[in-house]
Amino acid sequence: MRNLGAKAFAIGAGGIVPIGLLLCLEVAARSKLVDPTFLPPPSAILATVWGIIVSGKFAAPLAQTILFLFTGYGIGCAAAIALGILMGYSRVIYNLFEPLTELLRPLPKAALLPVLILFLGLGAKMEITIVALGCFFPVLINTLQGVRAVEPTMINTARTFGHGTFAIWRRILVPASAPYILAGMRISLGLGLILVVTAEMIAGTGGLGDAILSAQRTFLVKESYAWLVVLAVLGLLLTALFSWLERKIAFWNAPSVG
Amino acid sequence: MTLAAARSTKAGAAPPAAGGRLRVEGIAKSFLGPTGGAIAAIDAVSLDVAPGEFLAIVGPSGCGKSTLLQVIAGLMPPSGGTVRLGDRDVTGEPAHMVYLFQQYSRSLLPWMTVADNVMFAFRHRIKLRRAAAVARCRDYLAMVGLADVADHYPWQLSGGMQQRVAIARALAAEPQVLLMDEPFSSVDALTRLDLHSLILELWTQKRFTAVLVTHDVDEAIFLADRVAVLTQRPATVTEVIETRLPRPRQSIETRESAAFLALRHRLLSYLLSRGGDTPHA
Numbered sequence: 001m002r003n004l005g006a007k008a009f010a011i012g013a014g015g016i017v018p019i020g021l022l023l024c025l026e027v028a029a030r031s032k033l034v035d036p037t038f039l040p041p042p043s044a045i046l047a048t049v050w051g052i053i054v055s056g057k058f059a060a061p062l063a064q065t066i067l068f069l070f071t072g073y074g075i076g077c078a079a080a081i082a083l084g085i086l087m088g089y090s091r092v093i094y095n096l097f098e099p100l101t102e103l104l105r106p107l108p109k110a111a112l113l114p115v116l117i118l119f120l121g122l123g124a125k126m127e128i129t130i131v132a133l134g135c136f137f138p139v140l141i142n143t144l145q146g147v148r149a150v151e152p153t154m155i156n157t158a159r160t161f162g163h164g165t166f167a168i169w170r171r172i173l174v175p176a177s178a179p180y181i182l183a184g185m186r187i188s189l190g191l192g193l194i195l196v197v198t199a200e201m202i203a204g205t206g207g208l209g210d211a212i213l214s215a216q217r218t219f220l221v222k223e224s225y226a227w228l229v230v231l232a233v234l235g236l237l238l239t240a241l242f243s244w245l246e247r248k249i250a251f252w253n254a255p256s257v258g
Numbered sequence: 259m260t261l262a263a264a265r266s267t268k269a270g271a272a273p274p275a276a277g278g279r280l281r282v283e284g285i286a287k288s289f290l291g292p293t294g295g296a297i298a299a300i301d302a303v304s305l306d307v308a309p310g311e312f313l314a315i316v317g318p319s320g321c322g323k324s325t326l327l328q329v330i331a332g333l334m335p336p337s338g339g340t341v342r343l344g345d346r347d348v349t350g351e352p353a354h355m356v357y358l359f360q361q362y363s364r365s366l367l368p369w370m371t372v373a374d375n376v377m378f379a380f381r382h383r384i385k386l387r388r389a390a391a392v393a394r395c396r397d398y399l400a401m402v403g404l405a406d407v408a409d410h411y412p413w414q415l416s417g418g419m420q421q422r423v424a425i426a427r428a429l430a431a432e433p434q435v436l437l438m439d440e441p442f443s444s445v446d447a448l449t450r451l452d453l454h455s456l457i458l459e460l461w462t463q464k465r466f467t468a469v470l471v472t473h474d475v476d477e478a479i480f481l482a483d484r485v486a487v488l489t490q491r492p493a494t495v496t497e498v499i500e501t502r503l504p505r506p507r508q509s510i511e512t513r514e515s516a517a518f519l520a521l522r523h524r525l526l527s528y529l530l531s532r533g534g535d536t537p538h539a
Contacts, residue, residue, distance in 0.1 A: 153364040156333050160357040161379045161431050171378070175369045252368035252413060 040222045048226040058230055061211040065234070068124060068207065069196045072131025076192070077185055080136045084143025084181075085173065094144075101140060109134040109191070110198050122203040127196060134195040135188035139181065146180025147173055179253040182246045189242055193235055208234070277354070277434035277467055278344020280307040280330070285339035287325055288492075298492035299325050302339065305486060305495065309434070312461060312468040314478035315495075317488030318529060323471040324360075324439050326493065330469065331357040331437050343435065353383075356433035360440040362424040366412035372399065372423050373408040379431040398426040401463075402456060418449035422456070429460060436461075438470040442477060451509055454480055458507060475525045479518055480507060487528050497528055 022042045028034045029041035036044075052058045087094040113130060120126040150173055158168045200209025208231045215224035282305040288296040299322040307313045317323050328334040330341050332351045341348040343355065356379075359365040366375050376395040386394065392408070399405045402422040412420050421441060428436060438457075442450045458481060461468055472478050478485045479501055487497040503517055512518055 151364040153359050153361055154367065156328075156357065157359065157365045157367075158378075159333055159351045160331060160355070161382075162351055162353050163378075163382060167382065172367070175367070178369075250369075252411060 038221060040225065044222055045225045045229065048222040049229050052223070052226050052230070061206060061208050061227070062230060062234065065196055065200065065207040065209070065231075068127045068200075069131055069192050072128040072196065073135050073189065073192045075128070076132035076135030077139050077188060079132070080139035080184070080188075081143050081181055084140045085147055085169075085177070087140075088144045088147025088177070089173070101137065105137045105141070109195055113199060113202055117202070123205045127199040127203060127207070130199050131192045131195050134191045135185075138187040138191065139184040142180045142184025142187075143177060146177030149180065150176040179250040182250050186242055186246065189238055190235075193238065197231065277309040278346070279309060279342075280305075280435055280467055280469070281340075281342040282306070282330060283340050283342070285326065285329055285341065286337045286492075287322070287329055287334070288337045300329070300336075301492035301494050303488075303493060303495050304339075305498075307435075307467055307469060309467055310465045311484070312470070312482045314470045314472060314482035314485045315488060316472055316475055316478045316485055316525065316529065317493060318490055319473050321488050321490050322493040323473075323488060326488070327357070327437050327439050327469065327471045331355055333357060354434035356428045356431045356436055358424060358428045358436060358438045358441045360443055362417070362420040362441075362444070363412070365424055366420055366427075368411065368413055370411075371408065372404070372410050372412060372415070375412060375423060376408075376427045376430050379427045383431075395430065398430040399423070401429065401460060402426045418445045418453065421445055421449075421453060425453075425457065425460070429464060429466075433466055435467040435469065438468065440472050440474075441470075443472070443474070450477070455509055457481065458505075462506070475522055475529065476513065479503070479521045479525065480512060485521075485525060487525065499525065 025034075025039065026041045026043060029036045029039055029044075083097065087097055109130060112133065113126075116126045116129055120129055154172050154176055155168060158172050163171065196207065197209035197212075200207035201213045204210050204214070208227055211227040212224050212231070215221070215227060282303060285300060285303045286298070287300040288298045291297040303326055305313065305315075315323055315326065325334065329336045330348070332341070332348050332355070335349075343352055346352070348355070367378065370378065373392055373395040376398055377391050380394070381391060384391075384394075396405050396408055399408055402425055404419060404422050404426065407415060407419065407423075412423060415423065421444075424441070441457075442453050445453065454477065457468075468481075470478065470481060480503075482501055485499045485501060486495050487499070488494070489496055499521065501521055503512060503515070503521075
């Protein structure tokens with residue numbers, strides 16, 4: 001019971017800072033300490049969020065952002081896991097791809113947007129591509145390290161029981177590196193969200209990023225903030241969903257940090 | 259090629275009633291050293307193990323005992339020499355030899371339940387419906403006294419229990435030869451004595467050929483019919499001693515018998531005199 005109380009207190013304490021901050025903003029905006037044109041009171045923003053929700057206006061940009069994010073994320077992760085496993089497993093493949101990945105990996109992916117727009121235009125193809133590119137590298141590096149970190153004893157266990165190469169891949173290498181792969185995918189999910197919103201802002205063809213920027217440009221400041229709230233909630237939900245998934249899949253692993 | 263070899267021998271799931279002799283002939287193994295030169299780990303080791311025999315190999319730590327065992331198990335190719343089981347050359351992982359690892363925590367797969375870990379030993383060789391396979395796992399787990407933890411995960415068990423699971427899993431593959439790489443060295447002293455009795459009981463029951471590698475002289479004498487002594491690197495067999503202690507062996511009495519202590523004295527003097535020049539604990 002004491003534990004429960006401590007937990008409730010911890011959660012409550014964590015809530016104090018954001019709620020306090022919102023109250024400060026509310027007071028600051030209402031007392032005109034800050035210009036409410038640029039920073040409307042949180043209550044007004046919440047009302048606008050409510051408006052967006054009940055009118056159903058939120059659905060299309062949110063759906064598009066989620067769709068492009070997940071498509072790019074899926075493609076990027078799948079490609080990275082496949083190449084990462086191969087690179088972790090084979091020295092030759094590693095040597096073949098390592099220089100290229102080391103060259104591209106540190107590059108901020110958002111810097112590729114202008115070039116991608118030249119090739120793919122504004123819209124779905126470009127947005128999905130930039131997300132896929134951004135998600136690719138963290139997953140690749142983690143998968144590679146995960147495969148390398150597989151205990152030789154585990155592989156030898158499979159061998160001593162006469163399991164063939166395919167079974168060793170399926171039953172040892174992939175599950176053993178899953179916690180690493182998931183850690184990479186967690187980083188990539190955050191990156192993917194950044195990139196999809198950035199790309200949407202540049203493309204201006206729908207999505208939450210476009211909604212935020214368009215509202216700001218047309219002086220619908222409250223609406224711009226409202227879209228930010230929607231985006232924040234999306235980020236929060238994605239993180240929670242991913243943590244749940246990670247616990248489900250890599251349940252044997254100690255909970256990862258970050 | 260090694261995998262193909264393993265495939266070709268695994269067709270008949272049940273081992274022949276009389277297991278073959280295990281002959282290790284002139285096995286040598288060297289590794290590439292840091293400067294590029296070859297470092298000899300094992301030098302011309304020969305052993306002949308009768309079907310159903312319990313052979314222990316003792317040697318100072320770092321002498322290449324595990325390397326020798328891995329070569330015998332087909333997990334590592336030798337630099338020279340041959341391993342034969344019955345009338346077959348061992349290349350690649352032979353279907354009828356199972357290797358029991360020292361590090362049970364790394365050998366048991368953490369994403370599989372205890373039952374699934376046991377099933378991992380035979381599922382690709384013996385096709386059973388799920389229910390029958392689970393029942394078979396439970397039988398083997400019951401043998402090591404752990405039928406009730408089939409649905410647990412290995413990391414939920416104590417070290418001693420984990421090694422019991424590993425033993426059950428090894429036996430579920432129905433090996434003719436069980437190769438044990440210091441399997442009792444990572445558990446506490448009392449659990450170790452317990453596992454000694456268990457492995458002897460199972461060995462009596464199943465009559466597999468047992469080859470145990472250990473640095474624990476007492477363990478070697480208590481368990482084995484014969485004890486082979488390895489030297490420091492490059493390892494060679496200098497002595498093979500028959501224990502001739504009566505069976506069944508008793509946890510306490512056997513270890514206190516005059517014959518046991520005499521063997522212990524003899525083996526320790528071999529090991530301490532030969533390994534004396536290298537103070538390598």
